[in-house]
Amino acid sequence: MRESVLRMARDDMSDVEIRQTGVVLTVALNRPETHNAMTPDMIQELGALFGSLPERDDVRAVVLTGNGRSFCAGADLNFMRAAADYSFEDNVRDGEAIFDLMETINNCPKPVVGRINGAAIGGGMGLVSVCDIVVAAERAKFGL
Structure with a gap:
């Protein structure tokens, strides 16, 4: 089976790596140096990707994972520090982006x-909670 690797390009680097093998699309969070902590760019990339899936007949299933040792460490700490200085409206907008x-993902067909x-x-x-099925490595850790 042919595998293709696509990157949602942004200055040669992307927060999301996409591999398609047959009809399976693997979506990997791609910030291993920060344990795949989410940034606004990553949230936007993931939203655009999952939002495009209903029209994609070449994809029948999606695998969501993380590159490196972690799946996802939550929000990027630098982003969280900066958000402390955001206006109420900006924080609401960011919260809505994460909710969206x-x-x-939850409504993905x-x-x-x-x-x-x-x-x-x-x-x-x-992210784990909106997956339809979850398979965890023995070393996986879950926490809020």
């Missing part, structure tokens, strides 16, 4: 399999 992402390869903390648990 979780709702989009393709089965979403979470392949949890390490820690799933905070927002990472949110």
Whole structure:
């Protein structure tokens, strides 16, 4: 089976790596140096990707995982520090973006399999909770 690797390009690097093998799309969080902590860019990339899946006849199932030792450490700490200075409206907008992402994955018409390869903390648990099926490595850790 032919495998293709796509990157949702943003300056040569992406927070999300996409591999398609046959009809299975593997979506990997791609910030291993931060344990795949979520940034606004990652949230936007994931939302756009999962939002496009209803129209994709070439995809019948999705595997969601993380590159590196962790699945997802939740929100990026630098993003959280910066958010402390945001206006109320900006914080509401960011909260709505995360909600929209979780709702989009939850309502995805393709089965979403979470392949949890390490820690799933905070927002990472949110991602786990919207998967249809979850398979965890023995070393996986879950926490809020």
